Amino acid sequence: MAGSRIIRAAAAQIAPDLHEASKTLARVLEAIDEAASQGAEIIVFPETFVPYYPYFSFITPAMTAGAAHLKLYEQAVVVPGPITHAVGERARLRNMVVVLGVNERDYGTLYNTQLVFDASGELVLKRRKITPTYHERMIWGQGDGSGLKVAETRVGRVGALACWEHYNPLARYSLMTQHEEIHCSQFPGSLVGPIFAEQMDVTIRHHALESGCFVINATGWLTEAQINELTADPALQKGLRGGCNTAIISPEGRHLVTPLTEGEGILVADLDMALITKRKRMMDSVGHYARPELLSLRLDDTPARYVIPHSIESETEGERDAERTHFTPAIDH
Template identity: 75%
Template sequence: MTTANRKVRAAAVQIAPDMESADGTLAKVCEAIANAARQGAELVVFPETFVPYYPYFSFVRPPFAAGPEHLLLYERAVVVPGPVTDAVSAAARSHGVVVVLGVNERDHGSLYNTQLVFDANGELVLKRRKITPTYHERMIWGQGDGSGLKVVDTTVGRLGALACWEHYNPLARYALMAQHEEIHCAQFPGSMVGQIFADQMEVTIRHHALESGCFVVNATGWLTDEQILSITPDPKIQKALRGGCCTAIVSPEGNLLAEPLRSGEGILIADLDMALVTKRKRMMDSVGHYARPELLSLMIDDRPASPMSTVFPQSAPVVPAGVPRTTVATFPSSANESSASVRSVHANAIEA
């Protein structure tokens, strides 16, 4: 772990999307990257599914009435790779910053809550999908898989990411902890549920920083009064679309490195002294000297899930013509089991 004498300037962006245009939201992303870079930021983190916007409508509308908004989200969603990733990649490369961006990803007939990590050279080094959408979100997004539970090496250090209530899944967090993340990037929608959501969020990200012994950079979204009105005209329902913002940066010792942003748009900046990672882990390393793997351990299936696998891949050995044989195939025990696990046994070969 190369932490000694290294400091990283991080930026957490609290920002409102352009609810009328996906291109407008993308323009705000590129503008915020440039703004943060001017302030010396080397890492810029945006809110959950910020492009084109978080599906706030699904929280306040019944499913039967949400069809038009859902279809519009399909139309505006991000294809990876595509024009949006090209633009963000260029911005990251131009300003020499690592960017963590939440998007609604469209993959043919499904949408996913996706987190994208771009290194400072513009390379897309991680694409991961939220493993379990929460409550109303399950009507909008499909489920991710274990292939995205990865920590990646970037210019600013070993970086992991989770979205929203994935932070309430201790095994998902432990999967990243076991890969020795130094900086954890958290994303929440913001402008939902009220102050209790913000309070719970702060407890959650501070606890992860302490337990993982890493920095946490958390970004939440923001809705203006006009945007809330456009989602619902009902004043009672509008209350469900206010509060819930806690854009914050936390040290491995659980300290807030700047006063959190709880309303409005803004960019929170803090310097991360990476020596604090070792300082914390010297006392309590959850995946090292404080672990008991012979008693408690995590098993993870990190293979990409696929709706189809090839039973007899083209690389299977060819049995010469005229050789009597009986073929027995063992099929995958689950939809995600890779075709590599499919075996064929040839019997009744030529007798001696």
């Protein structure tokens, strides 16, 4: 188990560049350096931070959003590619785990993708948001269950979900069954208004309690100049303010540092990993508090296939089901 290890964690709330991925990347590398100077061993960035979250899709009708969408394609991140190489190198140089949200381009489709780089610089997890939310469905494709994984890293077992994926209890439970120790959540920030930040606080604190893990949450930030650039309509501008709640939560559901709800900054807090055992001694959702004979999770964690080889096509339905799915009991046997 976690023992008495102390991990110093950081969460970044900074503004992206709304024009060039290279400039947002520069901000990422600068933040990694700054967090490293404060002794951080893991840092989490906001949802699809590189090149930027598609705020335009929330306030622009689909009929007129084509140019902005194509611009996002031009600046999107190829994985692996120059941007992931640069982040991996900086993670290695600073001996830090880095969790970064990107708009990933895979030929003709964009995805909301979360990347976890180990302190060695290796990309140990690439996962895609399984269901884009509301306006986001016009921007991104859907991910699959292959990304619902917990990664073994220098700081421990790290899991990640993006934004309203946290409202999918089975997605969260899939990570809980893998005994995540540090959960990295990412939201866009500067969106919807204060109610978004309030709901976010409830969501991340509940996951910390239910999972018995630490949660590092990062939200983005838009400057007033950027809001004015996105729209001159005061009514629409209201939808691009608030909704920020960068925070670090203990397994007991407590804020370890005052959350950042406006402006830019980097939060830093020490994670006493012994608190995981303290919490789970009382309530382990995937252990002594579970009832696997009553409730279990059916998870298809195979990558989505667009071409089915003849060898698979000729199998029986039962054989295919056995190959593509498995049941995850609440207790390991």
